[in-house]
Amino acid sequence: MRYESVLALGVLMASVMAETASSTTKTCYSMNGQVLDSVYQPCNPDAEFSACCALNGTSGQNDVCMDSGLCMSTSGWYSTFLYANGCTDPTGKAKACPQACSFMPTGYSFSVLQCNANNGSFCCRAGGDETNCCNDTASSFQADVTIGQILLPGTNETVNTTYSTVIQNPSKDNTAVVGGVLGGVLGAALIASLLALWYILRSRRSLKHNYISLQNERDTALQQGASEKAALQHQIEQQQLQYQQFQHQQMQAPTYSPGSGQYHTYFAPSPALPMQPYPTEVSSIPRPVEMDAMRGMSELSDETAHREVERIEEKPKRTD
Incomplete structure (x- = not known):
C-alpha cells in the first residue's frame, strides 16, 4: 500500500x-x-x-x-x-x-x-x-x-x-x-479489481431484480389463466346443462285432447336455444303424386254430385 x-x-x-x-x-x-x-x-x-x-x-x-x-x-x-x-x-x-x-x-x-x-x-x-x-x-x-x-x-x-x-x-x-512501475501497476490493478467487483455486484442486483420481476409476471399470468379457464369451464357446463334440458323437452311428445281441441303438452322455448316459430304455409313442402290424384278424384266426384243436384232441382214437376 x-x-x-x-x-x-x-x-x-x-x-x-x-x-x-x-x-x-x-x-x-x-x-x-x-x-x-x-x-x-x-x-x-x-x-x-x-x-x-x-x-x-x-x-x-x-x-x-x-x-x-x-x-x-x-x-x-x-x-x-x-x-x-x-x-x-x-x-x-x-x-x-x-x-x-x-x-x-x-x-x-x-x-x-x-x-x-x-x-x-x-x-x-x-x-x-x-x-x-x-x-x-x-x-x-x-x-x-x-x-x-x-x-x-x-x-x-x-x-x-x-x-x-x-x-x-x-x-x-x-x-x-x-x-x-510495480507500485503503479499494483495500484491500478487494485482499483480495476474494485471497479470490477462493484460492476459485478451491481449486475447481480440487476439480474436478481429482473428475475423477481419475471417470477411475478409469471405468477400473475398463471393466476389469470386459471381464472379464465375456470370461467370457460363454467360456461361450458351451463351450455351442456341447457342442451340436456332441450333434449329432454324434445323427447316429450304432445297429446291432443278432443274435448278442448288443444295440445296438453307443448314445447316451451329455451332462453339459451330459442325455438323458431312453426311454418304456417306448407306450400314449399313437396307432396306425393298419389295425393294429387286422390284430390283430383275427390274434386271430380264433388262436381258431379253438385251437377246432379242441380239437374234434379231443375226437373219440371208433372201435372196430372
Missing part, C-alpha cells in the same frame, strides 16, 4: 504545485543547460534556485517534486519512476539542483533506478533509455535508502515518506522497467 499512498499524495501535491508554478517567471534549464518548455516549472519558485519538474502538464500526469531535486513521475507506465530533469540554475551546480547523476556525462535528463534497497545501490541512465543500468558499474552509485522525500509545493518542507521502488538482483534489461 506504500506505493499507492505515495502516488496519491504525490498527485495531489503536484496539482497544487502546478497552480503555484504557473505564476512564476523563472526559466527552467535541462541537465545540459538547454531551456526547457513551459511544462517544466520550478518546484520552489520563491527560492533563488530550484529543481524543475513537469508540473504544468496534463492533469493527472504531473511530476511530484522530491527534496533531492529529483522528480517522481505519475504518468501511466512510468509512474513512480525518478528523473533528474533540470534546474533554474543553467549550470546545474546549485545545491537545489539534482546531483544524483552529476558524475554522468552531460545529458538532457536522467532516469534514476534503485537497484538494491539493502545496500542503497542506484544507477543513472539517459531519460529516454529503457535498458537496465544496474549491471553497469560506471553508471551505478551508493546512496541512502531514502534517496528523496516528497517536497511540499512552493516550500522547502518535506513529507516523511520514503521512496522505495527496488529492483532486486536484475538479470534482464526489462527488470528495471518492471521494478519501477
Whole structure:
C-alpha cells in the first residue's frame, strides 16, 4: 500500500504545485543547460534556485517534486519512476539542483533506478533509455535508502515518506522497467479489481431484480389463466346443462285432447336455444303424386254430385 499512498499524495501535491508554478517567471534549464518548455516549472519558485519538474502538464500526469531535486513521475507506465530533469540554475551546480547523476556525462535528463534497497545501490541512465543500468558499474552509485522525500509545493518542507521502488538482483534489461512501475501497476490493478467487483455486484442486483420481476409476471399470468379457464369451464357446463334440458323437452311428445281441441303438452322455448316459430304455409313442402290424384278424384266426384243436384232441382214437376 506504500506505493499507492505515495502516488496519491504525490498527485495531489503536484496539482497544487502546478497552480503555484504557473505564476512564476523563472526559466527552467535541462541537465545540459538547454531551456526547457513551459511544462517544466520550478518546484520552489520563491527560492533563488530550484529543481524543475513537469508540473504544468496534463492533469493527472504531473511530476511530484522530491527534496533531492529529483522528480517522481505519475504518468501511466512510468509512474513512480525518478528523473533528474533540470534546474533554474543553467549550470546545474546549485545545491537545489539534482546531483544524483552529476558524475554522468552531460545529458538532457536522467532516469534514476534503485537497484538494491539493502545496500542503497542506484544507477543513472539517459531519460529516454529503457535498458537496465544496474549491471553497469560506471553508471551505478551508493546512496541512502531514502534517496528523496516528497517536497511540499512552493516550500522547502518535506513529507516523511520514503521512496522505495527496488529492483532486486536484475538479470534482464526489462527488470528495471518492471521494478519501477510495480507500485503503479499494483495500484491500478487494485482499483480495476474494485471497479470490477462493484460492476459485478451491481449486475447481480440487476439480474436478481429482473428475475423477481419475471417470477411475478409469471405468477400473475398463471393466476389469470386459471381464472379464465375456470370461467370457460363454467360456461361450458351451463351450455351442456341447457342442451340436456332441450333434449329432454324434445323427447316429450304432445297429446291432443278432443274435448278442448288443444295440445296438453307443448314445447316451451329455451332462453339459451330459442325455438323458431312453426311454418304456417306448407306450400314449399313437396307432396306425393298419389295425393294429387286422390284430390283430383275427390274434386271430380264433388262436381258431379253438385251437377246432379242441380239437374234434379231443375226437373219440371208433372201435372196430372
